[in-house]
Amino acid sequence: MTNTNAILSLKNVTVKVRSDNGSETEILKNFNLDVADGDFITVLGANGAGKSTFFNVIAGTLPADSGQIFHAGQDITSVSAEKRTAFLSRVFQDPKMGTSPRMTVAENLLLAAKRGEKRRLLPRHLNSKMADFERITAAMGNKLDQRLNTATENLSGGQRQALSFLMATYKKPDILLLDEHTAALDPKTSAELMQKTAQRVNEDHLTCLMITHRMDDALKYGNRLIVIDNGAVSHDFNRDEKAALTKDKLFSFFDAEA
Incomplete structure (x- = not known):
């Protein structure tokens, strides 16, 4: 039982x-x-x-x-x-494991927003999500909100791990x-x-x-x-x-x- x-x-x-x-x-x-x-x-x-x-x-x-x-x-x-x-979501020790390096911060968060959903060929609607992405990244207090259009590979280790954490928790697993x-x-x-x-x-x-x-x-x-x-x-x-x-x-x- x-x-x-x-x-x-x-x-x-x-x-x-x-x-x-x-x-x-x-x-x-x-x-x-x-x-x-x-x-x-x-x-x-x-x-x-x-x-x-x-x-x-x-x-x-x-x-x-x-x-x-x-x-x-x-x-x-x-x-x-x-x-x-x-x-279920998971954040690993290595900041590089939870993100796509050549995608921007916003693009990575968009992936997280679609986590667990069936992949379909539909418009991304990235712009409609930007205000929400700015809000949640600003809450981390590490200037990640100022780098939404930056490729993830160009972030600091702390910013990249913060992004991994936000991606893992975006849909409240x-x-x-x-x-x-x-x-x-x-x-x-x-x-x-x-x-x-x-x-x-x-x-x-x-x-x-x-x-x-x-x-x-x-x-x-x-x-x-x-x-x-x-x-x-x-x-x-x-x-x-x-x-x-x-x-x-x-x-x-x-x-x-x-």
Whole structure:
């Protein structure tokens, strides 16, 4: 039985990788997690713990060997990654992965506005969207609104990642995956993007899972924190339990996993 109140559920999900000699290694091991509507979950784990595999399975870019995945109570285990974009968005660590480099900022946002829709040969109506694009880019506070007609490849790393975030959240997805989306940025730009991230997640009541290695961010943001160890959830802290955590306590999880 799946939790009918969960927007996302993973039930006994196992993922294996197979080497050239035929041996198998389990990356996720009977992985279980229920995510409530509106949860903002920070995800911690040592390298190789299974964090990226966890996100890839949710996004549909990696199939589960066993178990089930549910979205709003519907089994999506066999649903393609392309079809999952109708309700799921993801921002990667590399600012170059979420945008089309030779398209302008406005053109990239127009792609986001049509995310999950059937592609048809229709006029773009780009001009009719410009006021909205200017409004949402201005909210980022990094002068992105002044570069709507600039090719994305000519943006700074922070502006490009901000654009990736805006594209991912433009249609208010049911599930937002942030895959270390500030890790490649300098501390000041990272802090600014995290502040805008939390603001948008809260204002739009987005359900968000965020992988991070920044302990300060893990403690500061979100209403829930999970630790992934050896392919499963080893700790799951609610809002009150999370508020009582310290960086030393978080580091102790990694010491135990070493």
